[in-house]
Amino acid sequence: MTDEIAEVMKVFYDREVRKGSFLTRALASLYYQLKILASYKMHIALEFLDITLSVLIYYFVGFLVSPQALSSLGYSPDYLAFAVLGISMSRYLWTSISRLARKLHHEISEGTFESLVAIDTDNFKSWLTGQVIYGFTWSSMWFVGTLAVGLFLGAKVVCDFLLWVQAIFILILTIVVHVGIGIVAAGMYIKHKQLETMLFFLSLVMEFFGGVLYPLSLLYNYRILYYISILLPFTHGLEMFRRTLMDGWSLLHPRMIFHMAFLLLFLPLIYIGFKVFERYLNMARKEGILGAY
């Protein structure tokens, strides 16, 4: 046994220089999260079934909405494209807001959370970022799947490379803004251990007022609801996303500039999110509830 131990000692003699970027660690967090996902094969299969069924529902709902009605509200007369883009974007919204809190719930109940907090590199931020990228990756798979099923059923979106780049830019900007809210929600979870109701309420408000399944102009007659809706960042992100891929509007369109300016107002949310999260994390460290669920 002595020889065996001497052999083991050798791997501790040299003191390695520990270097690694924030991005490397975030990508490690993403990579192993994808590995965990891959171990849930039934879950993946059910998600793809979910995508197909969701789009099918709106395909049939589309028969109830006449093209003229949609045109009169200022959109291209294709309800399926309208709905497909709405539900794809709402998936990104849901992930941005709830992903971190749900993941923390999982980490805490699995007992891995304290080990992550004890990591010596950057106060946990690279791990958080990796999880955000994971959420984006998973939602993008959902988006591609939804779009593919939608196109197969006859939905029409623009096929212009630059407009698609613009759409992706809008998408990323919208996600970044909402991830700030998601990070706050995750911090609140660590402290208050309250999850489902809070997330459900948040996403319900965003989806209802954001106009995922109906044009916002329908709210013109309900002025209070309309004003609430334009105060939400999601409304502007979704509107720009749809206008780009359905109507081919560029960012220089006056209404697009208005929406972009409004969305950018919320950009500091990501910074505030990290600050609030850190505050909640320290409160939990103070109260000794990091490992409690």
Place this chain on the structure above:
Amino acid sequence: MTEYAIVSENLTKVFQTGKKKVVAVDHVSLKIKRGEFFGLLGPNGAGKTTFTKMLVTLLIPDEGEAWVDGYSILKEPLEVRKHVGWMMGETGGRALYWRLSGYDNLMFFAKLHNVPKDVAERRIRVLLRFLELEDDAHKLVMNYSTGMRVKLMLIRALIHNPDILILDEPTLGLDVETARKVRAFLRRLVDDLGKTILFTSHNMYEVEMLCDRIAIINHGRIIFVGTPREIREKVEETKIVEIRLLENSSILDEVVNKLEALSVVDHVLSKEVSERSITIRVSVTDHAVAIPEIVDALRGYNIESIQRALPTLEEAFLKLAGVETNILNSKPIRGKLR
């Protein structure tokens, strides 16, 4: 570089449960030298885990301060974490990703710690082989036994080659042979590489064998700090007689009954049976009076020795921690302490 690896000054943690305040750690001041194997002992709920969690910066103290490798746990938590490897205890391996393989768990944490890939791979391979996990390295942790998970958590604590290790019951759940291996390995980390180990355990044999010094904590307070021998000497006023008989186990109950019937015997502390002999330890009020009476009572048995003895570490611990020693009657000590 300071002489001490860990210093705590009046470290205090109070938990609030409803209107009730519980002082989990009460003004604990400790100094642990570099290259020291230090044991922290205490009954369940004594404050051991709370104390160690403050040292690894998972808990913020309500009062006091501590320095780990010279870094303040309050002002420099990231620096503290760089120099500490922590293995949490009593989790049954919960603190691992069950849907990743053992190897992936280790690589993931190596990456989060910025350990270069080639160094991490080599370290993981060697440690997995040493702890006989090599063949199961690529199985999902959900299929591991408790002992395998404990081994994995120990490797994880070592993955970034920290100078200071804080280990919460690192041999709990391991089989006898592996526990022996782990103990020898940990001792060598201290002796050969100068690492500092702060270690909690309920296994007194292990504590006495490994630790240079120990502290006993109870109700959040340190009630003793010293070497294992010092602790036993401290409670020397506990008068103990050790009786060794060259008899087989069949007469054990009969002998114990005779000893308990003697007025000079306070308690039977432990009973140990080996192939050829039995050893009984009793606490007495006065050695000089008790030994002749015991000899008299056991006339007719094959007596090898009857002598005064120092308390074992376990007996000393129980006495210092304020636990009644006669509890031992219902829980015989297995194995001999020294």
